Amino acid sequence: MTISILQIGAENWAPYITDKLDWHYTSVLDLPTFLAMQRDPYVLEQTYVLLTDDYLESTLLSSQINEWPALRVIYFAHEVSSDFQKILDERRAFRVEENTPENVEKRIVTDMGTSQYGFSTRFSAEQFIPYVPEGIHLQRQGDFSTQFAGEFGEDWQQLGTLKAGTSDFQSGRANEVWLEYNHTENAEPALLFVFYKNGEVLTQQLIAGQSLRQLTTVAPPEDYENYEILVLGKGQGTLDFYVIHQRASRHGLGHLLPGGTWQLTKENEEVLSYFNPGDRQKPLIVSFADTRLHVDGFEMQEALNLLGTPYLLFTDARIQGGAFDIGTAEYEATIIKIIKQKMKTLGLRSEDLILMGASMGSYPALYYAADLNPAAVIIAKPIVNLGTFTAGSTISRGFDYGWRLDVRRYLSGYVRPDDNVAMNEKLWKHIENTNWTNIKVALFSMSQDEYDGQSLGQLLDFFATHNAPVKHESEEGQHTEKLDEMVDFMMTNLNVLRNTMRAEGE
Incomplete structure (x- = not known):
């Protein structure tokens, strides 16, 4: 999709702009006339507004920007x-x-397109080719973990190669890279990106030390034909590799989406969020994404933009697919802190909050209700018993089974059948003492849900016991069916809740 630009400034840049952008121009003084000639003068029809004056002070312009949607203005003054x-x-x-x-x-x-591009590469038998030096012990634990242990030496030595695709880097764009791993003693890992053409090395880039604990930009040469990622180690101890994440770099303007935020906890778990203050009125909608096994990305952005209310998105890309937005005490506290920060920014309270999610995202929407006491929770195709779900349930072992076992080990530390009860009880114990009588629940379910459908009765009984006001709609079909109906249910309920909450404040 071509990006559309409304340039506002003293000099018209149109003669210098190529057809890569859909260009429109007005001066500050002519802005009211320009807007009046649109189909709707109150709507920003372009993707972005570009301010090209080096000094900005116009009350007319700032007042108009104040009325336009957020995350739509670019300036360099x-x-x-x-x-x-x-x-x-x-x-x-x-x-x-x-x-x-x-x-x-x-x-x-290069950096302001709204398409999201990100993926992960596991250290699995399918994606990682190990090279085990003499004296080094290799141990695999499912698709989750590949461990090397022993004396690696003082110099870098290769431990294996990650399979890479020629389309991993979008045309003309660099990737942000970071590695999920752990280590003991003084063992150190490194990644070596090697780019080739005609069988010859064009460039190499080594990422080591603290750079592995943050986002590091890797820019390929323009004319490369293929590349590979060599995994290196040195020192003594254990190196435990999980996943390499790569996402198209926006060079400081956001992650996944323009304005998206990436942060790392002290325990080296990433948290990806995206905040749009919308029209700055209640409610604040917090939406958790479903599992994304093959590509990283936020969900529901376009639908929530149309709604116009403030919203905060989370997507969980840990272990390539996500771990239900829960985990350690620090990780969960980080999620809660981000939500409360946005509530404070908007001047909103817990009764102005709506938590929402489908499938994997339904779990954190329910879970964090205990910590945030929202006005409402909207969930679809809920997965609530993580022990049962990650043990396999009735889903074919060929579909995302490795990911579910990874989730099990990531959250419990083991892959043991006798952990089912404890994993199932995590949610119920967390939300048991919440006052659900004032939390409106909208629930969409599938009658033949093979993922975690057997828990639906348990969830409905829980709500009934806790006197929660529940609106429940069920559709015929299995878990992955009726997506349009699901989204329509969620957005319809959001509209009703928004209008009701705003009417109550008048």
């Missing part, structure tokens, strides 16, 4: 009045260093 800057910050505008037509166009085309 070094001098901005304090009132104007406050509005830019609140509307989450993007500041770039580039200030010429050619460079700004390149930056927008």
